[in-house]
Amino acid sequence: MNQIKSALTIAGTDPTGGAGIHADLKTFQEREVFGMSVITSAVAQNTMGVQAVEHMPIAFIEEQLKSVFDDIVPDAIKTGMVSSVDMMQLIATYIKDRPSVPYILDPVMVATSGDALMEEASREVLKDELLPLAKVVTPNVPEAEILINSKIETIDDMKRAARLIVDGKGATSAVVKGGHLGEDVTDVFYDGHEMVLLSGERYETNHTHGTGCTFAAAITAELAKGTELKQAVELAKEFVSAALQYPLGIGKGNGPTNHWGYRLKGLPNQKGSDM
Ligand SMILES: Nc1ncnc2c1ncn2[C@@H]1O[C@H](COP(=O)(O)OP(=O)(O)OP(=O)(O)O)[C@@H](O)[C@H]1O
């Protein structure tokens, strides 16, 4: 029997289940990878916004990391919401100790609702300490603008950003996500050799809460299973696309995506969906 593959997410929570750790674990499950999680911050949030945040004490984050690594060493590690410099430095030590385990960095800075999830003072540490360790980094356009300190308005700008993040800052690869760039939902993948445009249909839905987490978690699950990098990213794009194609119609604000949408591919949209 093949050994079960596992993936660890190090991120914040969403009690309504659409984003953060919850989106990651649901995605891992759908991709048939055993999901584990270390909580950095407990976030009182829902589809309408963020109401409050409690950061875990750094020593307790370390206890959680120890609990995992003393027992089940993950086959891939993803980070999402990591707010402070101390948290980043702690997590970097665990990642550096295991260079053969692929690390997926989703540089979460702001929630879909516009609420800040990372301290501004952490930006330079993210760039200098976490970025060079990443097998894949998955910024959306506003995050990529911060990573490269310049405006992104076109696909060519996205390609330039991907190049700067990989060739300039030392990540193995980058996917600059186009969900925030006008009508197009083309993402740009670059691995230091190949520049690949990942295009997909744009779905007219406001059920986009947790889209970025879901996309990066799908990449993580694939890398845990040993899927080749470009293929992992392409599969993740299809996975998140299906999660948007079959909205669940719940939530008063930007509703959650449908993590089992991929299983419904080829079927008509569910009755009552608001596509
Ligand atoms: N309306 C849409 N229809 C189809 N695909 C979309 C849509 N919006 C985003 N995507 C895709 O979803 C993925 C996540 O992109 P996006 O730019 O929204 O990430 P994000 O801003 O990090 O997400 P979040 O809203 O969770 O912060 C990308 O592959 C993007 O192309």
Ligand SMILES: Cc1ncc(CO)c(N)n1
């Ligand atoms: C905990 C958490 N991580 C990431 C996001 C971004 O979608 C969010 N809203 N909440």
